[in-house]
Amino acid sequence: MFRWFENRLDPFPEAEPAQPPKGFFAFCYHFTKGSEKYLIMVAILMALVAITEVWLFGFLGSIVDWLSEQDRANFLANEWIKLTAMSAVVLIGLPTLVWFQSLLMHQTLLGNYPMRIRWLVHRYLLKQSMSYYQDEFPGRVATKLMQTALSVRQVVVSFIEVVNYIGVYFLAMFVLIATADWRLILPLAGWIVIYALLLYVFVPRLGKISQEQADARSIMTGRIVDSYTNIQTVKLFSHGARETSFARDGMDDFLLTVHKQMRLVTLLYGLLYVINCLLLFASAALAIGLWLNEAVSLGAVAVVVGLVLRLFGMSQMVMWQLTQLFEAIGTVQDGIGSIAVSRTVEDKPDALPLQVSKGGIEFDDVNFHYGKASGVMDGLKLNIKPGEKVGIVGRSGAGKSTLVNLLLRFYDVQSGRILIDGQNIADVQQDTLRAHIGMVTQDTSLLHRSVRDNIMYGRPDASEDELLYAARRAHADEFIADLSDHKGRTGYDAHVGERGVKLSGGQRQRIAIARVMLKDAPILILDEATSALDSEVETAIQENLYNLMEGKTVIAIAHRLSTIAAMDRLVIMDQGRVIEQGTHEQLITQDGLYAKLWRRQSGGFLAEDVS
Structure with a gap:
């Protein structure tokens, strides 16, 4: 009853x-x-x-x-x-x-x-x-x-x-x-x-x-x-x-x-x-x-x-x-x-799923200002070819993170367009847009769930073998086997604590990399992806990251310029605009901002003040 x-x-x-x-x-x-x-x-x-x-x-x-x-x-x-x-x-x-x-x-x-x-x-x-x-x-x-x-x-x-x-x-x-x-x-x-x-x-x-x-x-x-x-x-x-x-x-x-x-x-x-x-x-x-x-x-x-x-x-x-x-x-x-707050970023009523066949990205005269009087993005024009690996370089405030946030459509542009394979991302469903983009960030945040749940978050329908393979490629299996929590759960079933607090920064980063490897999206964004790793682990993972990049369009942001120097093209930004681009060798020869940044690196990291 x-x-x-x-x-x-x-x-x-x-x-x-x-x-x-x-x-x-x-x-x-x-x-x-x-x-x-x-x-x-x-x-x-x-x-x-x-x-x-x-x-x-x-x-x-x-x-x-x-x-x-x-x-x-x-x-x-x-x-x-x-x-x-x-x-x-x-x-x-x-x-x-x-x-x-x-x-x-x-x-x-x-x-x-x-x-x-x-x-x-x-x-x-x-x-x-x-x-x-x-x-x-x-x-x-x-x-x-x-x-x-x-x-x-x-x-x-x-x-x-x-x-x-x-x-x-x-x-x-x-x-x-x-x-x-x-x-x-x-x-x-x-x-x-x-x-x-x-x-x-x-x-x-x-x-x-x-x-x-x-x-x-x-x-x-x-x-x-x-x-x-x-x-x-x-x-x-x-x-x-x-x-x-x-x-x-x-x-x-x-x-x-x-x-x-x-x-x-x-x-x-x-x-x-x-x-x-x-x-x-x-x-x-x-x-x-x-x-x-x-x-x-x-x-x-x-x-x-x-x-x-x-x-x-x-x-x-x-x-x-x-x-x-x-x-x-x-x-x-x-x-x-x-x-009862309206969403600032909404799908249009007739929004269609994003179809990614190649992975080409174009920023077409993009302007954006976060509600400020002056623009953070000022007429940005950037064309990334399908499968191209592009490194984004610039001092703090140059617009690197804004570029990524706009590509993920966390914000809508004030004017201009962002295209993926010719489709304006403002006209497609947000969920399908982000489903085609994998991202590893510097500040890795994990869910207060098991290691398995966190890695499978990249692709919930993945098999156990695919889960284990992604963990091995990210060199995360080396420490996962030794994990345990206060309820006696071990290995992949151990819970990682709120925001992954029970793990070290490098361990969180490796789980995040495994998650993106499992997702296997055609567009890959790396935002200081290996910054929390020690040199030995970074060297081991770097090879797998290069394997992960194969066949994908890649945008990589790094303050440590040596990690992106081998990219197909480096794009140097300043005040929301592209001011230089080319290969590492070309940019060194030009002796512009990139060359100055390269010479002024301290310990392999980008110096903030180059004036």
């Missing part, structure tokens, strides 16, 4: 997630699509339960009147039909309604509904542009995702409970009391006016503080995660105390919002209890007075007092629900700012 209800709502819809709208109600509705019918069913069941519960209080009044007016000997004979019907409602009808409502709420909605939101938001954020992640803490993004999913659920469910259940309950209560005597509703009407005034004064303030609290919580979490992510740097500079202070500042800011919230909550609950006691006193006194004047029956007094006592608990529940509702509203509004 439980599983049947749990399977009613798919937590992982396959539809491609679209950008969420930035309006609050539109945002909540966007993530409610697919769940509407179950929410409507829950709302209807809640309304039926509320009406039934109020009706029970009315029936309680009838029982009191019967007991006070009828003879014990004839009571059951006179009222057995009504008592039997009420027994059926109490023993069968109401429990059935509550069970069904509970199954829909707890099995169908409360787990699956926020998971749908997490799933859709995560998939949307995975395709966010690189610039998005350069402006955000990873921990902050993850916190926003988790908080917002739960808060959207809280907003929708609380809204149904408060507006539907409470609204129906209050309306039914008014009608029931008014049927006894209209004067009995006067204390309740006065109470509702004061209660609404309390909500008007306190709830928006609580909502505002809750929004501040949500932001402070995400900042606090982001600071803590940042310390853990960069724990090696923290320990290297002996800044444990500094990180503690940094985290405490975030915790203090968060605690300030908590204290402000709790002060309002204390005032609110204190005042609420005062008006509840006044309502109980006024309702009971008025009902007894009307009974003494024979205006109402004894049963009516019992109904009024019973409903007011029920209202004691309900009013606090409503206030709590509204407080949580506005807290959730604040969290959702805060999350919208991080989630």
Whole structure:
């Protein structure tokens, strides 16, 4: 039974997630699509339960009147039909309604509904542009995702409970009391006016503080995660105390919002209890007075007092629900700012898969400026022939990394075109573009998974033999066999830690090289690919890298010029433009910037200052 209800709502819809709208109600509705019918069913069941519960209080009044007016000997004979019907409602009808409502709420909605939101938001954020992640803490993004999913659920469910259940309950209560005597509703009407005034004064303030609290919580979490992510740097500079202070500042800011919230909550609950006691006193006194004047029956007094006592608990529940509702509203509004962000790099609606037959690359009058006033790329023109091995040389800031980022389409050019085999990369699907490019970077980051998972990331459908062959070619098998983790996993099953922290820089680099070797893409980018390796290992891997380059178009960036001097062509960049190109020998003969860089190398690395 439980599983049947749990399977009613798919937590992982396959539809491609679209950008969420930035309006609050539109945002909540966007993530409610697919769940509407179950929410409507829950709302209807809640309304039926509320009406039934109020009706029970009315029936309680009838029982009191019967007991006070009828003879014990004839009571059951006179009222057995009504008592039997009420027994059926109490023993069968109401429990059935509550069970069904509970199954829909707890099995169908409360787990699956926020998971749908997490799933859709995560998939949307995975395709966010690189610039998005350069402006955000990873921990902050993850916190926003988790908080917002739960808060959207809280907003929708609380809204149904408060507006539907409470609204129906209050309306039914008014009608029931008014049927006894209209004067009995006067204390309740006065109470509702004061209660609404309390909500008007306190709830928006609580909502505002809750929004501040949500932001402070995400900042606090982001600071803590940042310390853990960069724990090696923290320990290297002996800044444990500094990180503690940094985290405490975030915790203090968060605690300030908590204290402000709790002060309002204390005032609110204190005042609420005062008006509840006044309502109980006024309702009971008025009902007894009307009974003494024979205006109402004894049963009516019992109904009024019973409903007011029920209202004691309900009013606090409503206030709590509204407080949580506005807290959730604040969290959702805060999350919208991080989630409902348009992608700066989007596939066109009619984008086709990239088809690479040869691997020729052309930068055609490319201009790009990262949003700055002056250009980083200024009319770049570069043609790389299919299968050509090109080394990119230039001082820091010359535009080498930008060239690679634009080729991978992490950013879109301001003007001009980048072509691969004559296809404008702005017109093709991003995933297929990057699937045809293999890249080894200087700053190698591994996934917090097994060695096998990290290497197979290059080609998940590769066989075990292909995996082992790639590891051997990268000379990674030499150390993988000796690896183990804290759970006793060894070799290729050992986990490498976050960002590969459990491995040395050279070991991480060799796994990264194995990953790219396994991918075997027709275009290869090497960005200081062997910089983290010692000379002996570099020499051994270099031969395999040359084998890997066979038949591929290669772009290699290196500060150590000796590693790329044997390329087919060297391209020297400065201020986003190509200023020299040719073979190593040709460029030395020209005695231009490259020749100066070659002469000024210190220990084989490119000097930054050649002025």
